[in-house]
Amino acid sequence: MTFMQTKDLTIQFGGHTAVDHVSFTLPEKQFKSVIGPNGAGKTTFFNLLSGELKPTKGEIFYKGESLRGVSAVDRTRLGIGRSYQITNVFPNLTVFENVRLAVQSKSKIRYPFWKSAHSYHELAEETHELLKQVLLDNKAQLFASQLSHGEKRKLEIAMLLALDTEVLLLDEPTAGMSLEEVPAILNVIHSIKEQGTKTILLIEHKMDMILDLSDSIMVLFNGKLLADGTPGEIMENETVQQAYLGGY
Amino acid sequence: MELLINIFVNGLATGMLIFLLAAGLTLIFGLMDVLNFAHGGLFVWGAFAAVWTYTATDSFMLAILGALLTGVVLGFVTEKLIIAPVYGNHVQQILITLGFMLVLTEMIKVVFGPNQLAAGVPSYLAGSFEIGDVILIKYRLFIIVTGFVVFALIQFILKRTKIGLIVRAGVLNKDMVQALGIHIKKVFLYTFIAGAALAAFGGALMAPYSGVVYAEMGLEFGILAFIVVVIGGMGSLPGSLFAAILVGLAGSFMAYYVPDLSLAVNMILMAIVLIFRPQGLFAARG
Numbered sequence A: 001m002t003f004m005q006t007k008d009l010t011i012q013f014g015g016h017t018a019v020d021h022v023s024f025t026l027p028e029k030q031f032k033s034v035i036g037p038n039g040a041g042k043t044t045f046f047n048l049l050s051g052e053l054k055p056t057k058g059e060i061f062y063k064g065e066s067l068r069g070v071s072a073v074d075r076t077r078l079g080i081g082r083s084y085q086i087t088n089v090f091p092n093l094t095v096f097e098n099v100r101l102a103v104q105s106k107s108k109i110r111y112p113f114w115k116s117a118h119s120y121h122e123l124a125e126e127t128h129e130l131l132k133q134v135l136l137d138n139k140a141q142l143f144a145s146q147l148s149h150g151e152k153r154k155l156e157i158a159m160l161l162a163l164d165t166e167v168l169l170l171d172e173p174t175a176g177m178s179l180e181e182v183p184a185i186l187n188v189i190h191s192i193k194e195q196g197t198k199t200i201l202l203i204e205h206k207m208d209m210i211l212d213l214s215d216s217i218m219v220l221f222n223g224k225l226l227a228d229g230t231p232g233e234i235m236e237n238e239t240v241q242q243a244y245l246g247g248y
Numbered sequence B: 001m002e003l004l005i006n007i008f009v010n011g012l013a014t015g016m017l018i019f020l021l022a023a024g025l026t027l028i029f030g031l032m033d034v035l036n037f038a039h040g041g042l043f044v045w046g047a048f049a050a051v052w053t054y055t056a057t058d059s060f061m062l063a064i065l066g067a068l069l070t071g072v073v074l075g076f077v078t079e080k081l082i083i084a085p086v087y088g089n090h091v092q093q094i095l096i097t098l099g100f101m102l103v104l105t106e107m108i109k110v111v112f113g114p115n116q117l118a119a120g121v122p123s124y125l126a127g128s129f130e131i132g133d134v135i136l137i138k139y140r141l142f143i144i145v146t147g148f149v150v151f152a153l154i155q156f157i158l159k160r161t162k163i164g165l166i167v168r169a170g171v172l173n174k175d176m177v178q179a180l181g182i183h184i185k186k187v188f189l190y191t192f193i194a195g196a197a198l199a200a201f202g203g204a205l206m207a208p209y210s211g212v213v214y215a216e217m218g219l220e221f222g223i224l225a226f227i228v229v230v231i232g233g234m235g236s237l238p239g240s241l242f243a244a245i246l247v248g249l250a251g252s253f254m255a256y257y258v259p260d261l262s263l264a265v266n267m268i269l270m271a272i273v274l275i276f277r278p279q280g281l282f283a284a285r286g
Helices: A042-050 A072-078 A095-106 A121-133 A149-162 A182-195 A207-213 A231-236 A238-245 B002-032 B039-057 B060-086 B090-112 B138-160 B162-172 B174-179 B184-210 B217-232 B237-257 B265-276
Strands: A004-013 A016-026 A031-035 A057-062 A080-082 A167-171 A199-203 A216-221 A224-229 B128-131 B134-137
Touching: A004 A042, A016 A042, A016 A057, A016 A216, A031 A042, A031 A207, A042 A072, A042 A080, A042 A167, A042 A199, A072 A080, A072 B174, A095 A121, A095 A149, A095 B162, A121 A149, A149 A167, A149 A182, A182 A199, A182 A207, A207 A231, A216 A231, A216 A238, A224 A231, A224 A238, A231 A238, B002 B039, B002 B134, B002 B138, B002 B162, B002 B184, B002 B217, B002 B237, B039 B060, B039 B090, B039 B184, B039 B217, B060 B090, B060 B184, B090 B217, B128 B138, B134 B138, B138 B162, B138 B184, B138 B237, B162 B174, B162 B184, B174 B184, B184 B217, B217 B237, B217 B265, B237 B265
Parallel strands: A016 A224, A031 A199, A031 A216, A080 A167, A167 A199
Antiparallel strands: A004 A016, A004 A057, A216 A224, B128 B134
16 A cells, blocks of 8 residues: 555646646655645645645545545644745734644644633643744744744754654745854754654755755656755656756 | 813713724734724614613623624624735725624614614712712713723733733734734734724723614714824724824813814814824834
């Protein structure tokens, strides 16, 4: 049984085919990157996997089960979590509250709605642990709006980790970051990979980062799957080189 | 001085009643992005249910419970049948909720008859306190205290509880809440029911305050609640409390000193806020 796969996944917007018969497999605990020029359909592909868009054609399978008809919320609960290209945190909540919201959403604890959430120490402890992991524990009481762009991206990752999903879909986690901010987020992703418990699909443009992290790379071009293989195979693939150098 | 204090207490009590109506409205508006013009209908149903229960049982507590139950049931039905099909479409929301408001108003006449009903104050809340020359009517003080208690209770739920955090986050970014695996529509339903129950509770307290209940009072108070939400800021509970007190006090003082302007003062306040701070005084999102 393949952990995650798509078969002929396609979506059309009017006459435009944004994702075009993409079939891929993602083995469990593998780190796979998705690359391609702007407009290649990478984020749309993620939106299909996470359930925010419905495919025109094709199928997505997770642990052998079709995800047809499964909502975005239920896909998260099944174990597919995602981050966004555009920063998505709750600006008027504190850093702590942002992460606690994610922690409590996957928590199995059931308690009366009128009971103070502060009385459940395990929620707070887990929240602090996650904030430590992304080096934001010292900013827990700041509002998310007070964080730098790079820190907001780290906060997003902490929220994603809090969901404890088996699959992480990371959509350009370094987008909009200054060069000084990139190493910090890279370290966080490295440490997640080293723990070896997650299956990760990463969209990125920074090739050195992709080559450093990935077990495999898939290349999208005009919505089609151009190539899929190890970093070495992809780097040597002439079709990929031509696509990036403008041969298409 | 006694006169000023009495006008102040009167305005504060009216403000608190408007707050009870506006509190639900601001959360529904802020979290669900729903323009519910039928909210005043829930208020008037609460008022009639309370008067009917009070007349039948002579118990003010049962009257309040009857109003709350009516609010919960009507809130559930309204969300499921009227609101849910028009999520995301403001024009449809305005049309259908305005229509439903008329239905709720007319249904009052069908169920309770076309005439207004007299509403009495329970004996333990009747009368007044005299402090020097100042006479403070007990029931008005009761409304003021109840308003602050309800505000504190909602603030506690919003700031301290699990569901409150979801509601606050939902006001800021519904899509992101869903991305965290939370079924926001369930939260919408609970919030709507809570808002409806609050409106009905406000109606129940309003009845003895005004002495009579009539079918059209929902329309009058519904408009005031919308003005309060606009002034206070969409989704902001402290904003609604502040604006409700402001509207209550302005109405009370103007009714005494410049009666000709008393009806216009709320609109003038809203216009000033919209010109200088269109997002409202305490907007939860900018």
